Amino acid sequence: MSLGEFELIHRCFQRATPKGVVAVGIGDDCAVLQPTPGCQWLVSTDMLVEGRHFLSTVEPDRLGHKALAVNLSDLAACGATPKAFFLALALPRADAAWCDAFAQGLFALADAHGIVLAGGDTTAGPLNVSVTVMGEVPTGQALLxxxxxxxxxxxxxxxxxxxxxxxxxxxxxxxxxxxxxxxxxxxxxxxxxxxxxxxxxxxxxxxxxxxxxxxxxxxxxxxxxxxxxxxxxxxxxxxxxxxxxxxxxxxxxxxxxxxxxxxxxxxxxxxxxxxxxxxxxxxxxxxxxxxxxxxxxxxxxxxxxxxxxxxxxxxxxxxxxx
Amino acid sequence: MSLGEFELIHRCFQRATPKGVVAVGIGDDCAVLQPTPGCQWLVSTDMLVEGRHFLSTVEPDRLGHKALAVNLSDLAACGATPKAFFLALALPRADAAWCDAFAQGLFALADAHGIVLAGGDTTAGPLNVSVTVMGEVPTGQALLxxxxxxxxxxxxxxxxxxxxxxxxxxxxxxxxxxxxxxxxxxxxxxxxxxxxxxxxxxxxxxxxxxxxxxxxxxxxxxxxxxxxxxxxxxxxxxxxxxxxxxxxxxxxxxxxxxxxxxxxxxxxxxxxxxxxxxxxxxxxxxxxxxxxxxxxxxxxxxxxxxxxxxxxxxxxxxxxxx
CATH class of the missing domain: 3.90.650.10 (PurM-like C-terminal domain)
Incomplete structure (x- = not known):
């Protein structure tokens, strides 16, 4: 089954945004995030490419997990509390079953760490998964x-x-x-x-x-x-x-x-x-x-x-x- | 001339970080950003793929410009002041001349809008440019x-x-x-x-x-x-x-x-x-x-x-x- 770009986003990635750090989530030009007073934002981005970061044989749910995991790991290394993440995804085709499984792995890990998907971009292209994560630390306390x-x-x-x-x-x-x-x-x-x-x-x-x-x-x-x-x-x-x-x-x-x-x-x-x-x-x-x-x-x-x-x-x- | 990943980042993308919103820039697991009190963060991400968003004939300086421009446009649509951006870049090979020109177009536009490259990721892979931008608005004033x-x-x-x-x-x-x-x-x-x-x-x-x-x-x-x-x-x-x-x-x-x-x-x-x-x-x-x-x-x-x-x-x- 092949979907259009907006159907795909809606079906696989759009969920109710919990109250909290994300004031406006998926569906506008930008997400609007509410910083916690007294905290700094920590941001990291990692791009995963087939053949370099994962093999073509990987199950899509594991790829969804890993794309977020490697970014959460950067927040962990800085001692940050995970808050919100953004997903840019290039797919050879809009395959609903693949995306459903990818989203399942992604959201299972996101939910385990209380981090919210606040926005992203999907496009046709060679498989590429680029995640940007944001977390917080009390000002001056980031592990460097x-x-x-x-x-x-x-x-x-x-x-x-x-x-x-x-x-x-x-x-x-x-x-x-x-x-x-x-x-x-x-x-x-x-x-x-x-x-x-x-x-x-x-x-x-x-x-x-x-x-x-x-x-x-x-x-x-x-x-x-x-x-x-x-x-x-x-x-x-x-x-x-x-x-x-x-x-x-x-x-x-x-x-x-x-x-x-x-x-x-x-x-x-x-x-x-x-x-x-x-x-x-x-x-x-x-x-x-x-x-x-x-x-x-x-x-x-x-x-x-x-x-x-x-x-x-x-x-x-x-x-x-x- | 072919460079390694860290040489490439250092040569093309690492510049002195101006004092301001970026407390810690390129070179740690995360960037550390200092929010302005009373403001919300606006975040958007756009991924550019060859053949979909640009043609193979594009000059690299124009591609650098465009990759940031389309993201700044999302901040503009929300009425946000540009603050920091992150670049994830997959390149078929680490071509220093190409990257220099790409960086020139990217930074010319960044400097014109006072937005700072605060982090990113480079990897080998089919050409893909994924930018995440962050800006600020006084709380509640984002254009939606x-x-x-x-x-x-x-x-x-x-x-x-x-x-x-x-x-x-x-x-x-x-x-x-x-x-x-x-x-x-x-x-x-x-x-x-x-x-x-x-x-x-x-x-x-x-x-x-x-x-x-x-x-x-x-x-x-x-x-x-x-x-x-x-x-x-x-x-x-x-x-x-x-x-x-x-x-x-x-x-x-x-x-x-x-x-x-x-x-x-x-x-x-x-x-x-x-x-x-x-x-x-x-x-x-x-x-x-x-x-x-x-x-x-x-x-x-x-x-x-x-x-x-x-x-x-x-x-x-x-x-x-x-």
Whole structure:
């Protein structure tokens, strides 16, 4: 079944707008948003392209989930409360069944985080999903990349590398049994943004970033913005039992350079170690200390024996990576 | 010359962020924006796809201009002051010369309207330009589609139809001499958003919309949102001398259904006719009264003799139109 542009918007994306931050939602030239007094707005945008950010085999509900999840993850990394989002969608054709499933995945995650679709744009074109999210923090309290201090510990939430492990299987470089593949595929296609953790970290962390392009590259952004360096215990990076069953080379590839995990990497003063551990326990999120911030610029890796080594690995670049 | 993703962002899009609304700009997970107390945020997003919104022959500086212009036009239609924008860009390859020219067109228009690029995303993929703009209005003063009242006059800024005339030439259905073609091509590729007019209309207009999909369809949105109808003098629709030299059929096609003009269509009480005329004169913008709002739903067209006629024309739909 093929729909026109306005029918499609109405059928799949127009819902009653709850009272709150969105004074005027879908259906005017602009959405009208009501800021909370004393707060700043945090805004991020991420564009997902077939073959770069998702495979043509992805189910549309998972794509709807992921398009919002990667943006919510940016709000989480800044400690922001999700408020409203905008969806620009280019579709090869207006396929109602596809859009219904896409919208189902999108809205399930939106509802879980209390964020409202306030506007957007649909057009015909090569499949492209571009989401812009907006959230709030009390003025001056945004978690930034620039706040890491010498002596801070470096922490990672959840586990790293399963999304990359799935990609290696899709590429035919590795094989996994069906159940194991389903698990890592879910990690790749249905990342869970760490929104509650980000909010709680406003009181504890000195800096934060989400792992979208890979741990090495993303932590590198923090170090550069903060004018510091770090020494990381490579083998301390948290990984799933599935990934831990792979060769050391695959484990390092996936944990150090794998993108698409959407875990948080953050720094916190070492004297707050116990508070961070307690926070992880209260939220039910695994939090792992993996190294510390140094005055010397650059990122150094140590092995299980504490010896420095060169991973020879680089992080993901959309124009250079294979 | 081919660049990596982060080099490209740095080279083409990262500029010093002026003090003001953007507390933290490009280079963190989110931008941090500082709302003006007593104001609401207006947000709109438009996605431009090759072959639908622009032709492959467009110069990159004009594409940069247009991608922001169509979004500024949405702020104008709501009477908002432009504040910040976000750019998501998918490029077949990271071509530095192309990006430099694109950025030049983009920033020339941004600077003219005092709007700041606060963040974005670049990726490899089929050419796609998705811009999200944010502006402000004093709380409750946004111009909406829903405010048209029976007895209001319907006004149009500038002239309609030149962008569609250019498209007809590109499609080989019409021919124009070189200078004339350059003029209508400029209308299509370099629309000028009516930002100053939109701001001034907050005090005068009861409703407004910008003409992106065509006069019939866009005014139709206003009528539907306002639960009213309208009678429009089709031959009163403002058009350029170039378009006025075409056949009546071409003139009606272009003025009634041509998209991409980015003029404002607005309604204002008839007793404010002289005030609207005076506003147009003070801004140097042609403003033309083209009809009035009726209680009877629907949009009626009259010819030069005041007789009702059926244009047989429809407005643009991205999934249905040729």
């Amino acid at each position: 990349r620039s706040g890491a201090r010498v002596g801070d510990e470096v922490w990672v939430s959840g586990s790293l590398g399963d999304a990359r492990l799935a990609l290696e299987v899709f590429r035919g470089r590795l094989a996994l049994p069906g159940e194991a593949f389903a698990q890592v595929r879910r990690a790749m296609e249905c990342p869970q943004p760490r929104v509650a953790l980000g909010l709680a970290l406003r009181r504890l962390a000195t800096s934060a970033i989400d792992v979208s392009d890979g741990f090495l590259g993303d932590l590198g952004h923090v170090l550069k913005s903060s004018n510091v360096g770090a020494t990381i215990r490579a083998d301390a990076l948290p990984r799933s039992a599935l990934l831990a069953a792979q060769s050391t080379g695959v484990q390092r590839l996936c944990t150090l350079t794998g993108g698409d995990d959407y875990e948080l990497v953050f720094t916190a003063p070492s004297q707050d170690h116990a508070a961070v551990v307690a926070l992880g326990q209260s939220l039910g999120v695994r939090l792992t200390a993996v190294g510390q911030i140094d005055p010397e610029p650059g990122l150094r890796l140590t092995d299980a024996q504490g010896r420095l080594f060169d991973s020879g690995l680089q992080s993901f670049d959309h124009f250079k990576s294979p | 589609r829903s405010g048209a009242r029976v007895g209001d006059e319907v006004w149009v800024s500038g002239s309609l139809g030149d962008a569609r005339l250019a498209l007809e030439v590109f499609r080989g259905r019409l021919a124009l001499p070189g200078e004339a073609f350059a003029q209508v091509r400029r209308a299509m590729e370099c629309p000028q958003p009516r930002v100053a007019l939109g701001l001034a209309l907050r005090r005068l207009a009861t409703s407004a919309i910008d003409v992106s999909d065509g006069f019939l369809g866009d005014l139709g949105h206003v009528l539907k949102s306002s639960n009213v109808g309208a009678t429009i003098r089709a031959d009163a629709l403002p058009r350029s001398a170039l378009l006025a030299a075409q056949s009546t059929g071409v003139q009606r096609l272009c003025t009634l259904t041509g998209g991409d003009d980015y003029e404002l269509v607005f309604t204002a009480p008839s007793q404010d006719h002289a005030a609207v005329v005076a506003l147009g004169q003070s801004l140097g913008v042609r403003l033309t009264a083209v009809g009035q709002i009726d209680p009877e739903p629907g949009l009626r067209l009259t010819d030069a003799q005041g007789r009702l006629f059926d244009s047989g024309l429809q407005s643009f739909d991205h999934f249905k139109s040729p």
